[in-house]
Amino acid sequence: MRFSDQFEQRFAEMLTHYPTKRSVLVPTLLYAQDETGYLSDEVIEELASRLELTALDVRNVISYYSMLTTKPRGKxxxxxxxxxxxxxxxxxxxxxxxxxxxxxxxxxxxxxxxxxxxxxxxxxxxxxxxxxxxxxxxxxxxxxxxxxxxxxxxxxxxxx
Amino acid sequence: MADLVSHPDEVKVVSRRFGMGATNLDRYLEMDGYKAVQKALGMGAEAIVNEVKNSGLRGRGGAGFSTGLKWSFVPKQAPKPKYVLCNGDESEPGTCKDRLIFEHDPHAVIEGVIIAGLAVGSHTGYIYVRGEYRYLLDIMQKAIADAYARGFLGKNIFGSGCDFDIYWHGGAGAYEVGEESALMESLEGKRGIPRIRPPFPAVVGLWGGPTVINNAETLASVPHIILGGAEWYANLGPPKNGGTRLFCLSGHLKRPGVYELPMGYNLRKMIFEVAGGIPSGRALKAVVPGGSSTPVLKSDEIDIGMDFDSVAKAGSMLGSGGVVVLDETTCIVKFALRTMKFYQHESCGWCIPCREGTDWLKKTLIRFHSGGGVKKDIDNMYYLSENMLGRTFCPLGDAAAMPTMAFIKKFRQEFEDHLDGKPCPFEKAGAAVMV
CATH class of the missing domain: 3.40.30.10 (Glutaredoxin)
Incomplete structure (x- = not known):
């Protein structure tokens, strides 16, 4: 799983903004989706492991927000x-x-x-x-x- | 991006720097930028709170609670860090004002957050911008970075010995997150489910620390109050309703737009003079005065001042400042249906009166609008709404119930006109059924 350098920089910086790791989740999901088109199983697993969450935790959050999608969309x-x-x-x-x-x-x-x-x-x-x-x-x-x-x-x- | 409008009756306070390039920090500094923070640094917490209290500033997100009073609820001593959280998750239908603030004057929001922090003894602020406003999040990120680069944020700001950090945060599409406790959940990386209160956020908020949550327009007003003084600001509006407000005029108008007018400005004048009245000589039917959750006003109920207390006296709410104007061609049943479809979609599903209530109301309204309604539905919808009121974790249930009750109460005849399988009297023949 590879994201852009810009994504990685932003992700590393955001982790320093909050007392808990998972706080970065919502904006990070959207930035990840911008790069991959949709939140695939692979993206979900990757972000879950980085934030020490289960994939289910991440899916629970994804299903709440209307801009996030687990299915491919048009360009x-x-x-x-x-x-x-x-x-x-x-x-x-x-x-x-x-x-x-x-x-x-x-x-x-x-x-x-x-x-x-x-x-x-x-x-x-x-x-x-x-x-x-x-x-x-x-x-x-x-x-x-x-x-x-x-x-x-x-x-x-x-x-x- | 969004077009700016103007009118001679406007009193520009929050919108003073709109269209003047204030996203550029040097330009901002030329226009009294960061003077309010420097003044506040010398004032002391109590004096700041008193100044804001005396200014009559009330929450611009919708509830209209005294900002100074809200700040005074934060305990002086707390075992956990205190936070300031700027609510920029603007999503109440009819509301598009915070968008202009972020677009044209992001540093005013930063200043407001710092000053709120000084008032409550916090050293960390978050600015939450809704996910759809990506270009505004970009603007905000740059503004924060610029402020850090000059030493206006970070360690020892303006050589005061005081540290203050501000971080940006983006949403991902959820109306419910505009509710303060759901906003905190979202910022903590969770579903935006409201928290039960008490404890209130001022005592137990973000990560358990005391948290002050204010709307972006509220915070952007604060620096002007600090510089101009409480008395000046209070006198711009009627008693207990200090200042000005960004009114988002939308719907059937010749000149829709966001206008900054003094609190208490006459609603009829706002519609017919400031926004140019209704196009094509059609008549006014109704006005939703403060965003989709506020009870509708009929065309003969609009000779009122647009401030929190006057609109409340007229049986509605000033809300978020979204004034939606409906002309005589609008079907109230359809409008009620669109409103309910929204609340049903946005209900987080956590508590039953809201989750089930909005769903039943939407289903009934769809059936009703398409001619399949029975007379009993009208009273049932009213009764159902009445029973949602005050029985939900957060105000979303109320926000869905209140306008529905008003639509039925004030436009019952229009509901009855849809009975007995009759086609909607307002829909063009052959128009596709949209909802």
Missing amino acids: YNVQVCTNIACMLRGGEELLQHCEKKLGIGHKGTTPDGLFSLEEVECIGGCSWAPAAQVNYDFHENLTTEKMDRVLEGYAKKVTA
Whole structure:
């Protein structure tokens, strides 16, 4: 199991921030997932042994947090908010549009592995609704046309 | 990233440095940066607590508890280390203010954490940023590193002989973690399950040590109070509701955005003047005044001052400052359903009234909205919500129950309009069923 040097540096530094080892777990899981795409059995075993936890302890934590996943996802995870503020300004229509455009539903992945789609709860884009996140990037004041351009932008990133 | 707005009625305190490049430490220092910490270092703990008490600052996360009073609950002598924990797990639907603070003024949060630490005799602070806000966590990490590089954090800060460390921490997607005891669990590397109280965090908190937990906006307000004085800050708002507030205006508005207005600012004016009113000449139906958990106000209930006490008097809560505006085309049943779907998803499942209650309410509302409701459902939903109130470990159960009761009480007719298999009067014909 190899993580990037940056991950290792951050991990070593974080361990010095807390009186207990396991305190680093939640952010570390997310940083690990950023590198490996999802939290595989191997990643879980590795982090459990580093933090002197059982794999079950780690899985218990993973299942609680909505951003963490033990299944592979597309390279770009499109997260459309349909919570109240976004719903009022077309969040549901935006999600439907993405479903049609990508040909996948909630938590689905395109066959080429490029995009995943997720209907998410409030992401803090309420005043700029409707909002979506692609991985960690925020896209706001969206329309279906603007969303098309956003998705095309990510598709181009791969071919470029 | 997020667009900034402005209005002449704004009183910029917390947002004073927004859009001015204050993430850069040199720029921040030019704009009174770290002066408040230096002043606080010479004040002594008791004077800081009194200053914040007298300023009328109340928790901006939603509960509205006096910040100075909260600090005074931390015991002076403690066998374990004391901690300051900044709650930046902003996730109440309708709320997007802490995001701007982290994006534009991260050092103000750092200053707030240090000052809170000086007030309670702590030497360690944590700043918890929600997982979705990765770019803000990056900004915060850099800000903390910059502050260490100048000696504003670490050993002997500003040559005072006082040590103070601040560490960043990131979440991974959970509304419940915004609740203070669940926040501590999450920081300790566990599922975000609330702890039973008492003991309160001020006595037994992180790793068993006394812990002060404040919202990011609350802490970002503190340096301004220290520099400007309690009296100045208190006088910005009505009695017992000092200062200003970042109001996140969203929904059916011409100019939605985050505006900093004095506490007590009239809600009608906020909607129709500051945010430009409702587009396309449509009429106002209702307002959710303080995030999704606060009881809805009808269009004739909005001539109120937006401060904790006035909104409470009107039967709702100022909450987290998320003002969600609904025009006449909104289906209240659908809105109630979206709200409940959220709470059902976010309920941690630890206690039964919340776990089962939110699930039943969601199922009933789905059936109801799709035309399969029976008249008895309306009273049943109210009764179920009423029985969740006050019977859960943490306020998430209340947060789900309170708005539901208000929707039913104030918009009963709309619920009845969905009965007898009738299609939703607001849904366009042929629209896909989303939830």
